[in-house]
Amino acid sequence: MKGFGRYMIFLGSLFVRRESFKTYYNLTLEECVQIGLKSILLFMLVSSFMGAVTTLQTGANLVSPFVPRFIISNVVREMTILELAPTIMAVIYAGKVGSSMAGGLGTMRITEQIDALEVMGINSASYLVLPKIIASILMYPLLVIVAAVCALMGGYVVGTLTGLITPTEYIYGIRYGFNEYFITFAMIKSFVFAFLISTISSLKGYYTQGGALEVGIASTQAVTTSIIAILLADYFLAYLLI
């Protein structure tokens, strides 16, 4: 409870003594590049392989002649949109971006850079963390969309090249029984996960005390806590929204 209280106070502190809109605008753009553009290749690579492997494994398990082959891509679509793209990518996002946020803020704390901001009369939490949260909320859903497209394309390439499924069957399966709400659901999950990862990681980094060892510990804690929060949020969102 103490940790949750601290988290809430931290969130509250982001919105007091704010700087000008222009300052946040520039900082958010910088963070978008750091968070979004610099993660896109990793996301494309991981999701393409994820889609490819899901296609192969689904194909290997659908051995009944009574099950049409287009069900393979149908399963890949549902898994990708509902879980693989938003949730599994969130775990990767926590590992890459979350640890970087915690490490960066932790280093700034132990080298007194955060104190330097405070002495200048700047709300360091708001100045440093708010742009990261906004950039995260803006970029992560886009990364999820890219990841979903890459996963479906990965599945298509592997499925058709291995002769597991024909291109026509794959496309038909992708379109068969499509429920647009699942996209909305995936986007809601993306926003929630992006918020959780960025705020938890920032909290862990911002309150780091000690030296290099503690910065490492803060980064690890940021990833661990973020993943637990993602899994819990995933369960509750599925329970509430589906």
Add this chain to the structure above:
Amino acid sequence: MIKINDISKSFSDKQVLTGISGEFEKGKTNLIIGSSGTGKSVLLKCIVGLIQPDTGNVYFDLRNFTEADKEMKSEIRREIGMLFQGGALFDSKNVEENVMFPLNILTKMNAEEKMDRVNFCLKRVGLEGVNKKMPSEISGGMKKRVGIARAIVNNPNYLFCDEPNSGLDPQTSILIDELIMEITHEFDITTVVVTHDMNSVLGIGEKIMFLYKGSKLWEGSNNDLTHSGVKELDDFVFTNKVMRSLKDAQITGNSK
């Protein structure tokens, strides 16, 4: 002038500062000295508002900073420049951007005015032509100079330096000390320096506050050090043979 009144601070059950009062004068380099762990840096952080004291008040030219509202605190903080122990330069910004940072945030100067001011400050601390270097590309002494340039760029009324000589060779330490003193006199600001460097104490200690185990034990100038009559201060300042012989020579000289 900065006045502190009955400042106390404890962390958990450890009392770090006990009822410290005193004044730091304008246009002088005011030193807070004492051995490691006596609470010098905590006192400095209480003064600049990075740590909230348990009791007591800090006055910046009669303005009560400790009990001021957020607006007033912000206003006073904008009159403060601070040099941190490690320089505290922003890693992601180059020298020029570091020095310009307070101007970007706190002023409405145009780009040309800001650039002129940055170049003036960098020149003032003896750093020209390093504008585009990153903090990782410059030496410890240069980082301190950049830190000083950033601290004075916004024309502060109060300058705080937390162990400006730590990690520097004696020659560079003296240069940094002299720079701090020159800037203090040149811009007529109130400077408070936390140090346990004896060269600084003797060289720039126009007003010295000696802390011992979290309490103020002595106050005076570097000229008064030899006849303070405080054993703890003597033990701290005149530790080695050279310092003791200096003290003896001064006492002998005075008696003649």
